[in-house]
Amino acid sequence: MTENTTPQxxxxxxxxxLAEMLKxxxxxxxxxxxxxxxxxxxxxxxxxxxxxVPADIRxxxxxxxxxxxxKIQEIMDAVSIPVMAKCRIGHFVEAQVLQAIGxxxxxxxxxxxPADEEHHVDxxxxxxxxxxxxxxxxxxxxxxxxxxxxxxTKGEPGTGNVxxxxxxxxxxxxxxxWLKGLRPEQLYAAAKDLQAPYELVxxxxxxxxxxxxxxxxxGIATPADAAMMMQLGCxxxxxxxxxxxxxxxxxxxxxxxxxxxxYDDPDVIARVSRDLGEPMVGxxxxxxxxxxxxxxxxx
Amino acid sequence: xxxxxxxLQGAFREHIMTLEALGVSAVAVRKPEQMxxxxxxxxxxxxxxxxxxxxxxxxxxxxxxxxxxxxxxxxGTCAGAILMAERIIDALPDQEPxxxxxxxxxxxxxxxxxxxxxxxxxxxHLPGGxxxxxxxxxxxxxxxxxxxxxxxMHDGRIVAARGAGTMATTFHPELTGDPRVHKxxxxxxVAS
Numbered sequence: 001m002t003e004n005t006t007p008q009x010x011x012x013x014x015x016x017x018l019a020e021m022l023k024x025x026x027x028x029x030x031x032x033x034x035x036x037x038x039x040x041x042x043x044x045x046x047x048x049x050x051x052x053v054p055a056d057i058r059x060x061x062x063x064x065x066x067x068x069x070x071k072i073q074e075i076m077d078a079v080s081i082p083v084m085a086k087c088r089i090g091h092f093v094e095a096q097v098l099q100a101i102g103x104x105x106x107x108x109x110x111x112x113x114p115a116d117e118e119h120h121v122d123x124x125x126x127x128x129x130x131x132x133x134x135x136x137x138x139x140x141x142x143x144x145x146x147x148x149x150x151x152x153t154k155g156e157p158g159t160g161n162v163x164x165x166x167x168x169x170x171x172x173x174x175x176x177x178w179l180k181g182l183r184p185e186q187l188y189a190a191a192k193d194l195q196a197p198y199e200l201v202x203x204x205x206x207x208x209x210x211x212x213x214x215x216x217x218x219g220i221a222t223p224a225d226a227a228m229m230m231q232l233g234c235x236x237x238x239x240x241x242x243x244x245x246x247x248x249x250x251x252x253x254x255x256x257x258x259x260x261x262x263y264d265d266p267d268v269i270a271r272v273s274r275d276l277g278e279p280m281v282g283x284x285x286x287x288x289x290x291x292x293x294x295x296x297x298x299x
Numbered sequence: 300x301x302x303x304x305x306x307l308q309g310a311f312r313e314h315i316m317t318l319e320a321l322g323v324s325a326v327a328v329r330k331p332e333q334m335x336x337x338x339x340x341x342x343x344x345x346x347x348x349x350x351x352x353x354x355x356x357x358x359x360x361x362x363x364x365x366x367x368x369x370x371x372x373x374x375g376t377c378a379g380a381i382l383m384a385e386r387i388i389d390a391l392p393d394q395e396p397x398x399x400x401x402x403x404x405x406x407x408x409x410x411x412x413x414x415x416x417x418x419x420x421x422x423x424h425l426p427g428g429x430x431x432x433x434x435x436x437x438x439x440x441x442x443x444x445x446x447x448x449x450x451x452m453h454d455g456r457i458v459a460a461r462g463a464g465t466m467a468t469t470f471h472p473e474l475t476g477d478p479r480v481h482k483x484x485x486x487x488x489v490a491s
Contacts, residue, residue, distance in 0.1 A: 003419045003421075003428075003429045004418065004419045005418050005419050005420075005429075005453070006418065007416035007417070007418045007434075007453075007454075008416055008417050008418065009413065009414065009415065009416045010413070011416075011417055013417060013433055013474060014415045014416060014417055014433065014434075014435060017415070017433055017435045017471060017474050018412055018415065018435050018436065020309075020310045020313065020344075020471075020474060021309055021310055021344050021345050021346065021377070021378070021435055021436075022309075022345075022346070023308070023309060023310060023312070023345070024306070024307070024308040024309060024311070024345070025308045025309075025345070025346060025349055040348060040391070041352075042352075043348065043349040043352040043353060044349065045308060045345070045346040045349045046346070080348065080389070080391065080406065080407060081346055081348055081349075082346075082411075082412060082436065099413070102411050102413055103411075103412075104411055104412035104413075104436070105412065127413050128412060128413055129412065257349065257352075257353070258353070258356065261307050261308060261329065261353055262329060265329075
């Protein structure tokens with residue numbers, strides 16, 4: 001064996017490895033250094049640095065873009081846990097900027113207005129790892145083929161309504177189970193149906209799981225929501241508007257962290273769910289016109 | 300032999316899978332009362348701040364110290380190495396170490412994720428050639444005390460060490476599929 005002591009950065013194992021370290025944890029959206037410190041203090045495993053949380057992006061309308069680098073830097077300086085930031089779908093220059101700033105993970109996110117309606121960012125070109133959204137297995141595998149090192153089911157961001165997060169997680173789990181039950185010669189047609197590369201389809205069929213970590217996102221607002229997503233099989237949760245749009249963010253953040261660790265212990269979930277104050281106001285998905293549903297963005 | 304893996308947050312599943320592949324019965328530990336009959340505990344990689352807050356909320360500090368005092372060996376990887384140290388450099392103000400091992404560990408020593416890397420390591424006493432070290436926002440061991448042996452170095456820094464019933468690695472053997480460091484821990488740290 002030839003020894004290679006020269007450090008290699010940006011390898012797939014190093015990229016997916018950070019996601020492995022975040023498992024069982026909660027990643028929280030923050031818009032100020034103060035919120036980032038509250039999140040870190042509550043036990044968040046990472047924060048997502050934003051200018052606006054999805055609920056406010058939804059309310060403001062217009063074009064939503066990458067946050068101001070000064071804002072992201074301020075949040076990076078405030079905490080010692082990993083800091084993620086979002087670029088628009090397909091906006092590879094926003095991604096280059098985020099890498100130049102030194103964020104720990106880039107979220108190529110449907111929460112922002114897409115910059116390219118055909119192509120996502122070629123994520124293999126970056127040292128910084130990417131997390132991408134998905135609603136089903138085909139979308140998940142297309143993102144992995146482009147170099148995503150972590151996935152999150154999309155849900156419907158900024159709603160405080162967990163129904164879409166559940167739908168996407170169940171879809172993913174059902175499709176993985178379906179692939180696992182197929183005979184080898186059926187996988188070619190399955191790859192065609194999923195519009196995903198055959199090699200990745202085959203890997204999932206053989207291993208019965210995704211090749212990268214998958215978190216749940218988009219509508220989680222309570223400790224019980226987080227625990228339900230964990231019981232449905234995700235590796236951890238993103239909480240966007242749910243914390244800092246609620247009455248007592250510090251307490252709710254801490255409760256969601258504990259419920260995510262002890263997701264299969266109803267006694268703990270009951271205890272931490274007490275007296276949390278007002279949750280964020282939820283939105284019914286049917287009240288959102290189809291064109292305004294963020295989950296429809298990305299292909 | 301029964302080995303527990305602290306399962307509050309982080310890469311605990313990979314440790315359990317590696318232990319099971321070595322034929323060892325492994326248990327995911329989420330409550331202190333699960334540690335009663337353990338020969339060893341692995342504190343996995345993850346976010347050391349998140350893990351230490353959950354440890355403190357569920358009474359793990361005293362329980363781990365007590366069990367370690369009664370003979371339970373402890374191995375910390377990355378965040379776990381930080382938590383078992385005598386002193387943490389660049390810790391959060393309220394982040395308390397377990398003080399199980401006379402080492403000083405520097406958090407995020409190499410920088411941010413863009414600086415995360417992998418490299419081959421000479422791991423002392425380990426047969427079969429170099430070991431692939433995967434370092435993710437990793438700490439390093441800045442100082443070791445008496446009775447602690449440095450096991451591996453990278454670029455002039457200690458990245459693995461063992462004491463009496465203790466071992467710390469700042470990288471992630473559980474992410475490599477190579478079980479040699481786990482086997483070393485079981486044979487040379489737990490059993491002795």
